[in-house]
Amino acid sequence: MLLEVDRISVAYGAVEALKNVSLSVSGAEIVAVLGANGAGKTTLLRAISGLVPLKSGAILFDGKKLHELPPHGIARLGVVHIPEGRRVFATLTVEENLNLGGYGCSKDEVKKAKDRVFQLFPILKERRKQLAGTLSGGEQQMLAIGRGLMRSPKLMLLDEPSLGLAPLLVDQVFATIVEINNQGVPILIVEQNARKALEIADHAHILEVGRLVLSGPARELAADERVRQAYLGGATYERRLRAKESRAH
Amino acid sequence: MLTFVQQLLNGLTIGSFYAFVALGYSLVYAILKLINFAHGDLFGLGAYLGYTVFVYAFGVIGAKLGLWGLLAAGFVAAALGTAAAGLIIERVAYRPIYPIGRLPAVVSALGMAIFLSNFIMAVWGPRYLAYQESFIPTGFWEIGEFRIRVLQVLILVSSLVLLGILYFVVEKTTFGAAVRAVALDRETAALMGIDSLKVIRFAFAVGPALGAIAGVFVGMYYRQINFTMGWVYGLKAFTATILGGIGNIPGAMVGGIFLGLLEAFTAGYISAAWKDVFVFAALMLMLIFRPTGLLGEKVAEKV
Numbered sequence: 001m002l003l004e005v006d007r008i009s010v011a012y013g014a015v016e017a018l019k020n021v022s023l024s025v026s027g028a029e030i031v032a033v034l035g036a037n038g039a040g041k042t043t044l045l046r047a048i049s050g051l052v053p054l055k056s057g058a059i060l061f062d063g064k065k066l067h068e069l070p071p072h073g074i075a076r077l078g079v080v081h082i083p084e085g086r087r088v089f090a091t092l093t094v095e096e097n098l099n100l101g102g103y104g105c106s107k108d109e110v111k112k113a114k115d116r117v118f119q120l121f122p123i124l125k126e127r128r129k130q131l132a133g134t135l136s137g138g139e140q141q142m143l144a145i146g147r148g149l150m151r152s153p154k155l156m157l158l159d160e161p162s163l164g165l166a167p168l169l170v171d172q173v174f175a176t177i178v179e180i181n182n183q184g185v186p187i188l189i190v191e192q193n194a195r196k197a198l199e200i201a202d203h204a205h206i207l208e209v210g211r212l213v214l215s216g217p218a219r220e221l222a223a224d225e226r227v228r229q230a231y232l233g234g235a236t237y238e239r240r241l242r243a244k245e246s247r248a249h
Numbered sequence: 250m251l252t253f254v255q256q257l258l259n260g261l262t263i264g265s266f267y268a269f270v271a272l273g274y275s276l277v278y279a280i281l282k283l284i285n286f287a288h289g290d291l292f293g294l295g296a297y298l299g300y301t302v303f304v305y306a307f308g309v310i311g312a313k314l315g316l317w318g319l320l321a322a323g324f325v326a327a328a329l330g331t332a333a334a335g336l337i338i339e340r341v342a343y344r345p346i347y348p349i350g351r352l353p354a355v356v357s358a359l360g361m362a363i364f365l366s367n368f369i370m371a372v373w374g375p376r377y378l379a380y381q382e383s384f385i386p387t388g389f390w391e392i393g394e395f396r397i398r399v400l401q402v403l404i405l406v407s408s409l410v411l412l413g414i415l416y417f418v419v420e421k422t423t424f425g426a427a428v429r430a431v432a433l434d435r436e437t438a439a440l441m442g443i444d445s446l447k448v449i450r451f452a453f454a455v456g457p458a459l460g461a462i463a464g465v466f467v468g469m470y471y472r473q474i475n476f477t478m479g480w481v482y483g484l485k486a487f488t489a490t491i492l493g494g495i496g497n498i499p500g501a502m503v504g505g506i507f508l509g510l511l512e513a514f515t516a517g518y519i520s521a522a523w524k525d526v527f528v529f530a531a532l533m534l535m536l537i538f539r540p541t542g543l544l545g546e547k548v549a550e551k552v
Contacts, residue, residue: 051436071439080440087437089430096426100441103427151442 001026001060002186003048003079003155008057008067010040010047017043019210020057025155025186030177032197032218033190034231035207041190042084044207045157048188049081050074061155076104078154084163086144090133094124097132097143101150110150117146120176138169145176156180158189162196174200194231198222206231251394256517257510262401262470264509265408269463270486271493271501272415273456279432279496280445280452282351286358287338288460289483290365291331295461296474297373299327303384319384327465328458334365335457336450362479370476377475380468404466411459412502419498428452432496488532494542503543507531 003025010018017040025031035041046052048059050071059066066074075081089097098117102110118125121142127135132143141161148156158177162170170193178200181187191197198204201218206227214221221227270292277285302323314322342361347354388399419425430438431448438445467482468474485508493504511531515524535542 049440051439070444071436072442072444075440075442083437083440087434089433089437091433092426092429096423096429099423100426100430100438100443103423103442147441 002062003188004058004060005044005048006058006060008047008059009055010043010052011055012052016055017210018047021207021210021212022057023205023212023215025188028181028184028186029202030181030187030189030200032201032204033188033207034192034194034197034204035190037192038209039207040210041207042159045081045083045159045188045190048074048157049079051081075151078151079157080148080151080153080155081157082144082148082159082161084159086137086140088132088135088140088143088147091131093128094130094132094135094143095128097147098124098128098150101147105151109152113150113152117149120149120179121146138165138172141165141169141173142176145173145180149180153185156185156187158187160191161189162191162193170196194227198232252517254395256513258397258401259517260510260513261506262404262509263512264506265404266463266467266470266482266505267486267489267508268408268412268502268505269459269466270482271489271505272412272498273460274487274490275493275496275498275501276452276456278490279498280428280449281343281347281354283343283347283354284358284487285338285343285453285456286355286483287342287361287365288456289481289486290362290369290479291335291338291457292460292464292467292482292486293369293474293476293479294334294365294464295327295331295457296464296468296478297369297378298330298461299323299465300373300378300380300468300474302326303380307384316384316386320386323384324462324465327461331461331464332454332458335453339449339453362483366476366479369479373476375476377473380472380474385469385472400469404470407462407466411462415455415459416498416502485528488528491532492535492542494544497542497544500542500544507543 001024005021005023007020007022008018009016009020021040021044023031023033033041033044043052047054048066050066050069050073054067057067061077061079064077066079069077089100092100098114099110102113105113123139124143124146127139132140135143145161161173161177165173174196177187177189189197189201198218198221204216204218204221205212206214206221214224214227222232270289273288273291274285277283277288303319306319306322338361342357343354346357386399386403390397390399419428427438427441427443428448428451430441431443431445435445464474467478486505489504489508490501491504492507493500493502508528508531511527512524515527539545
């Protein structure tokens with residue numbers, strides 16, 4: 001097992017954000033964690049990359065105890081976390097952002113990785129001298145993903161990559177994720193866009209107020225009546241999604 | 250014309266002192282959003298460390314090294330010693346307190362400033378100490394009616410070189426990009442594998458080291474040092490930091506030089522007694538009309 005999240009709990013003060021959550025990622029699969037706003041999806045990724053401490057439980061990656069390492073140490077193991085809201089360094093150039101993605105790697109590795117990223121996202125090559133803050137939302141997402149690829153990731157954690165993007169761009173981003181996965185990078189993705197996430201995922205989990213309530217192969221979950229009701233089917237959900245997307249523009 | 254050139258030269262010299270010290274404020278502020286009020290007194294500590302090396306090493310190695318060797322030894326010792334003090338202060342006075350909040354950290358910084366100036370007084374005494382001629386380059390060139398001191402040229406050249414190196418490191422290298430990334434968003438920087446503690450230590454070592462060099466130069470330039478000098482220069486350099494735009498490295502340099510020139514020309518054309526009035530009036534005007542300082546912050550955020 002590549003990543004093993006073993007019965008972890010995380011609390012912010014008295015509020016438990018995650019309760020006894022276990023899941024795993026193996027091989028080169030895509031694992032999706034779905035859930036509403038505030039279900040604890042972001043907290044789960046932040047716990048894996050060391051940004052929030054565990055109250056109990058353990059996180060193993062390749063046999064190493066991640067929960068005992070600082071965030072920068074976890075990143076250097078090849079666990080790449082692409083945070084919610086992209087978080088590109090706005091006043092650094094596109095190229096500097098990419099270089100930092102490979103921080104601590106040799107010059108040669110950085111150069112090679114940058115060529116790969118430019119091949120995947122030619123627009124970033126055109127804009128490499130521009131400040132990252134001047135890119136559009138979609139381009140910033142590409143930069144955030146490209147920056148994550150600079151370290152030849154052994155595992156990629158993706159937090160709401162579709163958030164705030166136009167539908168066309170959402171499709172593009174998901175296509176890119178599949179392409180990255182096809183090159184052998186396992187991916188753990190958390191998404192509110194359940195339909196899209198279930199389309200590309202091999203395994204999926206549903207998180208509700210800090211607890212995993214349902215787990216299984218993505219195809220089975222997509223067919224599950226409860227999931228269809230709560231996350232896919234209901235006209236309500238579609239309406240909410242559209243409202244959210246239009247708000248973002 | 251004579252006054253103009255002479256004051257221009259004086260202003261640039263004093264301005265380099267301010268720029269050196271201002272950089273320390275700016276570096277730490279950029280990364281921690283903390284005003285390190287102890288920084289002025291670290292500058293004072295540097296002046297005393299340099300003095301000590303000059304006085305005590307003069308008899309021992311001075312003859313062997315010659316004036317320039319002795320000067321180099323003094324500068325290196327002052328810079329290293331003060332950098333070490335900066336790192337210790339970061340460890341004992343800021344790191345444990347910083348998570349509590351910014352205000353407690355500022356209070357801790359003020360406490361550290363008081364501690365340091367009293368420490369200097371306790372060790373070296375409250376009286377003025379004289380930087381003796383034997384370890385100051387006293388030569389000068391006369392060009393027509395102008396007199397250019399070797400010391401002034403040394404100050405200007407070394408400030409250009411050192412500040413140029415710092416600028417290059419922070420703006421052009423990947424480590425520098427990491428420093429700026431930590432300043433912008435420490436959490437995301439950590440996700441890039443950047444150890445923010447290393448970056449913080451860099452700021453707390455390099456800032457005080459540059460301050461120490463300025464401290465030794467001030468000792469040579471004015472021939473005397475006192476335990477209160479940290480407070481005076483700290484305040485002026487802090488003003489320079491604000492004028493140039495805090496958290497901004499070129500801004501600290503520009504602010505420092507601007508302040509030096511303003512002081513020199515006020516002293517030359519109006520009266521030396523008025524120079525602080527002009528300095529702080531400039532600060533007030535800047536805060537009213539352009540609070541981000543001369544070089545302000547680049548604004549490129551678009552989410």
